[in-house]
Amino acid sequence: MAEVASSVVHEVLGDRARDVDEPIIDYIINVLADEDFDFGVDGDGAFEAVGELLVDSGCVRDDAEGQLVCSKISEKFGKHGLVKPKEAVRSLATPLRMYDGMDETETRKKQPEVLDGPVLSERDKAKLERRKRKDERQRQAQYQMHLAEMEAVRAGMPVISVYHGGNEGPAVRDIHMENFTVSVGGRDLIKDASVTLSFGRHYGLVGRNGTGKTSFLRHMAMHAIDGIPKNCQILHVEQEVEGDDTSALQCILNSDIERIQLLEEEARLLSQQRDLEYDEETGKSNAKVNGSIDKDAMSKRLEQIYERLEFIDAYSAESRAASILAGLSFTPEMQRKPTKTFSGGWRMRIALARALFIEPDLLLLDEPTNHLDLHAVLWLETYLVRWPKTLIVVSHAREFLNTVVTDIIHLHGQKLTTYKGDYDTFERSREEQLKNQQKAFESSEKSRAHMQAFIDKFRYNAKRASLVQSRIKALERMGHVDAVVSDPDYKFEFPTPDDRPGPPIISFSDASFGYPGGPILFKNLNFGIDLDSRISMVGPNGIGKSTLLKLISGDLQPTSGTVFRSAKVRMAVFSQHHVDGLDLSSNPLLYMMRCYPGVPEQKLRAHLGSFGITGNLALQPMYTLSGGQKSRVAFSKITFKKPHIILLDEPSNHLDLDAVEALIQGLVLFQGGVLMVSHDEHLISGSVDELWVVSEGKVTPFSGTFHDYKNMLRSSGN
Numbered sequence: 001m002a003e004v005a006s007s008v009v010h011e012v013l014g015d016r017a018r019d020v021d022e023p024i025i026d027y028i029i030n031v032l033a034d035e036d037f038d039f040g041v042d043g044d045g046a047f048e049a050v051g052e053l054l055v056d057s058g059c060v061r062d063d064a065e066g067q068l069v070c071s072k073i074s075e076k077f078g079k080h081g082l083v084k085p086k087e088a089v090r091s092l093a094t095p096l097r098m099y100d101g102m103d104e105t106e107t108r109k110k111q112p113e114v115l116d117g118p119v120l121s122e123r124d125k126a127k128l129e130r131r132k133r134k135d136e137r138q139r140q141a142q143y144q145m146h147l148a149e150m151e152a153v154r155a156g157m158p159v160i161s162v163y164h165g166g167n168e169g170p171a172v173r174d175i176h177m178e179n180f181t182v183s184v185g186g187r188d189l190i191k192d193a194s195v196t197l198s199f200g201r202h203y204g205l206v207g208r209n210g211t212g213k214t215s216f217l218r219h220m221a222m223h224a225i226d227g228i229p230k231n232c233q234i235l236h237v238e239q240e241v242e243g244d245d246t247s248a249l250q251c252i253l254n255s256d257i258e259r260i261q262l263l264e265e266e267a268r269l270l271s272q273q274r275d276l277e278y279d280e281e282t283g284k285s286n287a288k289v290n291g292s293i294d295k296d297a298m299s300k301r302l303e304q305i306y307e308r309l310e311f312i313d314a315y316s317a318e319s320r321a322a323s324i325l326a327g328l329s330f331t332p333e334m335q336r337k338p339t340k341t342f343s344g345g346w347r348m349r350i351a352l353a354r355a356l357f358i359e360p361d362l363l364l365l366d367e368p369t370n371h372l373d374l375h376a377v378l379w380l381e382t383y384l385v386r387w388p389k390t391l392i393v394v395s396h397a398r399e400f401l402n403t404v405v406t407d408i409i410h411l412h413g414q415k416l417t418t419y420k421g422d423y424d425t426f427e428r429s430r431e432e433q434l435k436n437q438q439k440a441f442e443s444s445e446k447s448r449a450h451m452q453a454f455i456d457k458f459r460y461n462a463k464r465a466s467l468v469q470s471r472i473k474a475l476e477r478m479g480h481v482d483a484v485v486s487d488p489d490y491k492f493e494f495p496t497p498d499d500r501p502g503p504p505i506i507s508f509s510d511a512s513f514g515y516p517g518g519p520i521l522f523k524n525l526n527f528g529i530d531l532d533s534r535i536s537m538v539g540p541n542g543i544g545k546s547t548l549l550k551l552i553s554g555d556l557q558p559t560s561g562t563v564f565r566s567a568k569v570r571m572a573v574f575s576q577h578h579v580d581g582l583d584l585s586s587n588p589l590l591y592m593m594r595c596y597p598g599v600p601e602q603k604l605r606a607h608l609g610s611f612g613i614t615g616n617l618a619l620q621p622m623y624t625l626s627g628g629q630k631s632r633v634a635f636s637k638i639t640f641k642k643p644h645i646i647l648l649d650e651p652s653n654h655l656d657l658d659a660v661e662a663l664i665q666g667l668v669l670f671q672g673g674v675l676m677v678s679h680d681e682h683l684i685s686g687s688v689d690e691l692w693v694v695s696e697g698k699v700t701p702f703s704g705t706f707h708d709y710k711n712m713l714r715s716s717g718n
Contacts, residue, residue, distance in 0.1 A: 004033075004077075005029045005030075005032050005077075006033075008032075008073055008076045008077060009025065009028060009029050009032065009073065010025075011076070012069055012072045012073050012076065013025075013059055013069070016060075017059070019058065020057050020058060020059055021057070021584070021585035022585075024057045024584075024585055024623065027053070027621070028050045028053065028054070031049055031050055032046060032050070039073075039077060039078075040074070042071045042074065043067070043070035043071035043072070043073060043074035045074075046070040046073055047066055047067050047071075048183075048184065048186075049186060050070070050185075051063065051066040051067065052066075052184075052185075054069065054070075056623055057584070057623065173199040174197065174198050174199050175196070175197040175227060175228055175229070175390070176194075176196050177193075177194065177196075177197075177226065177228065178194040178226070178227055179192055179193075179194055180192075180193055180194075180225045180227070182212055182215055182219050184215050188414060189211065189215050189216070189414065190212055190215075190216060190414055190415070191414040191415070193414075193415055193416040194416075195416050195418065196418075197390050197392070198390070199389070199390055200388060200389060200390060201390060201391075201406050201407055202384065202387065202391040202393070202404055202405045202406045202407070203391065203392045203405060203406075203407045203408070203409050203418075204393055204394075204395065204404070204405035204407070204408045204422075204426075205217070205392055205393065205409045205411065206394075206401075206408055206409070206423070206426070206657060207411030207656070208412075208658060209627065209628035209629060209654075209655070209659065210625075210626040210628075210629070211412070213366075213394050213411055214238070214366055214394065216411070216416075217236055217238070217364045217366055217392065217394065218236065218238075220234060220362070220364060220392075221234050221235070221236035221364060232361045233358075233360040233362070234360055234361065234362045234363075234364065235355045235358060235360040235363055235364065236364040236366070237351050237352050237354075237355045237363075237364065237366065237368065238364075243338070243339035243340035243341070243342060243347055244338065244340055245338045245340065246338065246339055247335065247337060247339070248325060248330060248334060248335050248336070248337060248339055248342070248350055248353075249318070249321055249325065249336065251339050251350055251354065252321040252324065252325065252350070252353050252354055252357050253317055253318060253357075255354045255357060255358050256312075256314075256317065256357070256358060258312065259312060259314045259317060262305050262308055262309055263309070265301075265305060266302065266306075269298055269301060269302050269305070270302070272298065273295070273299075273302075317357075320357065321353070321357050322335060324353045324356050324357055324383075325350075325353050327376070327380070327383060328352065328353055328372070328376050328379065328380070329349070329373065329375055329376050329541065330346075330349070330353075334346075345371035345541065346371075349372065352365075352368055352380075356383065359388075359389060360389070361389055361390065362389070362391075362392070363387070363389065363390070363391045363392070364392050364393075365391070365394070365395075366394045367394055367396065367653070368380065368393065368395065369395060369397050369400055369679070370650075370653045372541075372679070373539070373541040373679060374538060374679040374709075374710070374713065375540050376541075377397075377400065378710065378713055378714060381400060381403045381404055384404045385404060391404075392409070393405065396653075396657055396659075396660055396680070397652075397680050397681070397682070398423055398424075398657060398660070398680075398681075398682040399680075399682055401422060401423040402422040402423050403422075405422055405423070406420075406421075406422075407419065407420055407421070408421070408422070408423060408425075408426035410430065423657070447478065448475060448478065451471045452475065454467075454468070454471050455468055455471050455475070490612050490658055490661075490662035491609075491610060491612045491662060491666075492610075492611055492612075492632075492635065492659075492662045492663045492666030493610035493611070493669075494639055494666050494667070494669070494670040494672070495607075495610070495639060495640075495642045496642065496670075496671045496672075497642045497643065497644050497671070497672055498642060499568070500531060500644070501531075501566050501568035501569050501644065503530055504530075504564060504566065505528070505529055505530045505565075505566050505644070505645070505673070506528060506529040506530075506552060506563070506564065506565050506566070506569070506645070507527075507528040507529075507563075508528070508551075508558075508561070508562075508563050509526060509561055509562045509563075509564070510524045510525070510526060510560070510561035511524070511525045511526075511551070511558040511560070511561035511563050512524060512525070512558060512560045512561055513547065513551055513556065513558050513559050514559055520559075520697065521544040521547060521697060522547075522548065522551075522698070522699075523697045523698075524561065525561070525698070525699055527692075529552065529645065529673055529675060530673060531645070531673050532673065533673040533674065533690070534673070534674050534687065534688040534689045534690060535674070535675045535688055535691070535692055536676050536677070536678060536684045536688045536690070536691055536692070536706070537549075537677050537691075537692045537694050537699070538679070538684075538691055538692070538693055538694070538706075538709060539693055539694035539695050543694050544694060544697075545649075545677045545694050546575070546649055546677060548694065548699070549573065549575075549647050549649055549675070549677060551563060552571075552647060552675065553571055554571075555573075569645060570641055570642065570643045570644050570645075571643055571644070571645045571646075571647060572638040572639050572641075572646045572647070573638065573647045573649075574634060574635060574638055574646070574647070574648045574651055575649035575650075576650065576653065578634040578637070578638060579627070579630050579631055579634050579654065582622050582630055582633060582634065583622065584621070584622045584623040585621065585622075585623070586621070587618065587619050587620055587621055587622060588608055588613050588618045588620075588622065588625075588633045588636070589601070589604060589608065589618045591622065591633065591637070592604040592607070592608060592636065592637065592640070595637055595640075596640060604640075605618060607636055607639075607640055608633070608636050610636075611632040611635050612632055612662075613629065613632055613633060613636060617629070626654075627653075627654030627655075628654050628655045628656055628659050630654065631651070631653075631654045631655060631659075632659075644672045645672055645673040645674070645675065646667075646672065646673070646674050647675050647676070648675070648676035648677065648678070649676075649677045650677060650678055650679075651676065651678065651683075652678060652680045660680065660682065660683055663683065664683060664686040664687045667687040668686070674687065674688060676688065681706050681710070684706045685706050685707070691704070691705075691706060693709070
């Protein structure tokens with residue numbers, strides 16, 4: 001079967017299979033070749049199992065193509081006779097008819113009862129199959145529509161139809177999701193959970209990386225959870241806009257399909273009205289359309305259109321869209337630029353702007369601050385605080401959550417628990433809850449042990465028989481109290497350098513820099529960094545903070561002036577490039593062995609363990625790791641040589657809240673210099689003691705805390 005599976009997979013994927021690492025293709029083949037594998041309807045089971053891997057490895061461009069490829073694979077497997085037919089489910093092993101054995105003349109005439117087992121008549125079976133096929137076609141149509149909408153969102157196309165009321169049902173208010181399960185690849189991430197989303201509340205979804213937060217948002221966005229009304233408009237901001245020749249402003253306006261349709265209908269009706277008018281001099285009709293058109297009906301429809309346009313505030317749409325883009329740091333010139341000219345981070349901002357412009361009934365944001373500078377984060381905080389509808393946001397930024405959310409949904413142990421209040425309130429409530437649970441568990445265990453000791457001691461004592469029996473019954477009646485199961489502690493243990501070079505370590509003397517053919521980014525920089533430096537650079541995106549890190553590390557050289565770096569100093573640089581550059585087909589241990597050949601395996605394992613990559617996690621293929629786990633592998637790689645100075649470029653972007661806390665503790669204990677670029681207030685406040693403001697080609701120390709800097713930005717309106 002494996003040979004047939006290999007042939008089918010290579011046939012469907014064609015040349016793309018040769019461009020992907022062989023272990024990934026082998027893994028896909030082995031999954032599909034399993035005798036018990038369920039391909040599902042039109043390859044749904046295959047897509048659920050390997051679809052995400054197909055996209056991540058580059059076998060397919062997106063989820064829509066992945067669904068199509070899995071459908072083709074399922075079809076070809078079926079032609080080989082390898083797709084097992086579904087077995088009928090029988091309610092009873094042998095159904096019992098109460099009139100069996102009676103005379104046929106006394107037997108009541110009735111149709112066979114529709115059950116799931118083989119007692120169904122052929123006619124009923126056919127009806128049931130037709131109903132199942134119809135339901136499946138409807139589900140597939142809805143799913144394909146969702147895929148098309150998501151693809152259009154990525155491409156900046158105007159396909160998001162916004163529900164503003166009308167005849168599709170009452171306006172969406174509270175959402176009740178009960179007893180639902182979220183599974184990915186056959187693994188339950190959330191099981192038998194129930195959540196109520198109250199209209200207008202802002203929820204922060206928190207939990208460890210890999211527990212299923214993003215999968216939960218995706219299932220909601222696809223209306224794949226019972227309890228979400230069909231007319232509920234949901235927008236999940238997850239993927240950046242891919243970009244085309246459409247301007248950023250027009251891309252936002254195109255997202256409101258109802259406004260576009262109403263304006264087009266208005267123009268068409270006005271044109272028809274003009275064609276139906278009579279020439280005052282000739283008395284002849286200039287009609288170019290059917291003269292039987294009811295002019296009164298046309299006028300009435302135009303009146304409805306104008307009322308609707310006014311209701312949805314269509315005439316102020318352009319100014320609202322421009323205001324949202326401006327808040328996300330788009331200048332008027334940038335708003336007119338084609339979306340394809342922007343970098344990934346800026347296209348992500350366009351996707352966020354589209355969501356804010358549309359105002360869906362339920363807005364789902366997955367790490368919205370990752371691609372924003374502090375200026376845009378502050379604006380987004382202010383905007384979301386006034387958000388009138390329901391919001392769920394996943395974020396690693398503690399202060400952002402404290403500002404924006406009204407409730408916390410905690411995903412832990414496949415369960416969802418809702419807490420009132422911001423993240424700090426949740427943390428206190430959760431800690432108190434765990435303490436009380438531990439006390440209840442210890443008290444229960446103590447009582448059980450005491451009763452069991454009495455039972456064991458007097459079990460065979462006839463005089464105490466009644467007492468023993470009462471203790472046994474009491475023990476059976478005692479409710480079960482679960483033990484406290486805590487998440488394993490994250491670790492970021494940066495190694496201490498064996499040596500300590502003397503000053504100067506790094507110094508800039510009248511250093512200037514500009515990329516060839518471009519303007520001068522920095523002019524006459526003069527500053528120094530030593531082993532006791534704890535610095536965070538702040539400033540708007542695009543100002544050159546990452547470029548400055550490259551000048552410090554030596555990846556770039558100044559165009560004039562000098563940058564001195566001690567020959568004895570070792571520097572480690574962490575950036576998104578290091579996470580994206582990991583070999584996904586390898587596992588963390590093999591990756592480290594390739595980076596540092598000749599180093600004993602146990603030493604590399606111990607170093608990975610100092611960043612929480614322990615046990616089987618060190619042997620898992622890296623395409624199965626979460627973003628935070630990949631970040632910790634990257635940290636392991638860059639710090640193995642025991643650096644004296646660590647340069648960090650947005651280190652918290654893929655870490656969950658617990659991991660950010662562990663990173664802070666690791667940096668506090670690190671006996672070397674730290675220079676970071678970040679907008680995470682909690683990370684900065686907890687790990688550095690000096691701020692440098694980067695602006696207008698200069699680097700200026702800021703005399704105050706990060707909180708003071710935020711207040712300065714707010715008061716200046718920047």
